[in-house]
Amino acid sequence: MSSKPAAAPAYKPITRANVSNTPQWQRLSPEQREAIEVVSAVLPFRTNNYVMQELIDWDRVPDDPIFRLNFAHRELLEPRHFARVAELLHRQAPRAERDAVLSEIRRQLNPHPGGQLTHNVPQIDGRKLPGLQHKYRETVLVFPSPGQTCHAYCTFCFRWAQFVGEDEYKFATREAADLVAYLKRHPEVTDVLITGGDPMVMKTKVLARYLEPLLDDPELDHVRHIRIGTKSLSYWPYRYLDGPDADAALRLFERVVESGKHLALMAHYNHPVELSTEPAQRALARVRSTGAVVRVQSPIMRHINDSSQAWAELWRASVRHGAIPYYMFVARDTGAQRYFEVPLVEAWRIFRDAYSQVSGLARTVRGPVMSSFPGKVLVNGVTRIGGRDLFALQLLQGRDPEWVGRPFFAERDDEATWLTDLVPASGVHFFFEQEPVASERRSA
Structure with a gap:
């Protein structure tokens, strides 16, 4: 385990409620401020002080890719939806009326694509197991209830419905008992993916409650690989750099590896700038020092990374810092897909061009892929x-x-x-x- 850096700044979430108190708010035009207020009433909005200070180039706003990645803008909603919500907010409509309109708009945005609530939920003896999904034979997904948020929200997020406060859209589990029981009945499962939200927003002792039951039980020897889906390496690298819980997380990773399980962090990096900062590079190095493997994945998105140069730079940076390029996804059919979508022909051309620019070490990546x-x-x-x-x-x-x-x-x-x-x-x-x-x- 590499040495710790200097003390990290405290995490400060920036949300719809307090974004107007930030100095950067004053740099935005009235139209940009209105867009943030209106769109964030429908889709979730959260960023933090690290993203605001280290990743966004405010001289390039609104076209800076990380700004587009984090901040709501008018085009994320259809014009008729934007106008309806703006009118509600302007006249300070009663909460019941406002909530009804917002819910109706959200229902039109395909809140759970790919059969997440209708086809992927496993059962034991006819009882559905909330917070688990089993779509592919080898892999079970786990959604810990305490991990159903993120250090910052991506504007393209295909699980946005988890974060808008409507119970009908949420799926999560509060304990590992159902997971363990299900796995013992399904020896074909080799992989468990802890996902969210972002599991790394949880305290390490909470994360351990989901991981440790998988490690030493001989009835779970068939579970060989544990994955953690996270964007924390990009959005809050200090999770791994400072304080007792950072060290505890790394010790937990070491414990998983020492048990004989393969541990992989499925890291979401959407643009090479996310790997350009010193905290991000140190965090990646510390995670890798535990024996965990880091795999890099992202969707291709209009306005953020729809160029072969951005992808080639991301893959080269990944390899340089010891991570493995894994997937280029296609933006999923939910939420603000209309704004981010790239035609499949164009996505393939961008992938092919970027792929041709990198060495074989980066050609582990596959894409474009539709989930x-x-x-x-x-x-x-x-x-x-x-x-x-x-x-x-x-x-x-x-x-x-x-x-x-x-x-x-x-x-x-x-x-x-x-x-x-x-x-x-x-x-x-x-x-x-x-x-x-x-x-x-x-x-x-």
Whole structure:
């Protein structure tokens, strides 16, 4: 374990309630302030003092990518929704009226894509297990209740519905007992992914309650890999740098590794600037010193990282600091996807161009990938067959393991941004469908 740096600053959350008290607020135009106030009434908004002071270039606002990543802006909502919410706030509508309108708008934003609440919830003896998801044979996801927030919220977040205060959208578990019981009945599960929100917002002793039961039980020997999905390395690297709980977290990581389990932090870095600061680099080094592996993933998003240069820089920086490039995702079909979406053809070209700029050490990355209802769909590229331009696709993961790795084709569509926009190259269904392609949105 490497030596600790100097004392870290205290974490200070910046939210809708106090953002107007920050000095940076004065640098924003009246239109930008209104956008933050209106949009953050619908979608969650939280940033912090590190992001504000170290990552955002305020001379580039509103076009700075980290500002776009953290701060609400008008285009995140449809014009009719923005106007409706602005009118409610302007006339100080009664809370009941306001909440009803906000809830209706949120319902139109596909709050839980990919069948998260309808198809992925496991059961024991007919009892649903809240806070667990089991979509792919090998992997179970765990949503600890204390980890259902983040050090800062991304404007593109596909789990935004967890953070808006509406119980109908939340899924979380308060203990590990259901997880352990379920895993003992499912020896096919090799991977447990602790996710959120962000599990690393929890105190280490709370995180340990979810991890330690997995380590020494011989009935759980089939669980070989433990993953933690987190953006803390980017948004609050001091989580690993200062104070008793930082050291405790690293000792917990060491304990997982010493138990013989593989520990991977699935780190969300959306732009190379997030890896450019000294605290971020130190935090990554300290985590790696425990024996944990860090894998880097992000969606490709308009206005934030839709250039091959940004991706090549991110992958090179990842390798330089000992992390493994893992996934380029496609922005999911929820929330403000309309603002961030990049056509699949363009995403593939950006991926290919960035991929060609890096050495083999960074070519562990895969993309662009859609985490869709049937599974993780990789866009391999565009090809010409029989005089027709087609998308070449395959499933990297599937609800049915028999689907994995099987190539399939769709008509090229330069406007398509998601699987449900695509038309099968032959027939009316893709091989994994029992209904037309539009069934995904209906069932999810």
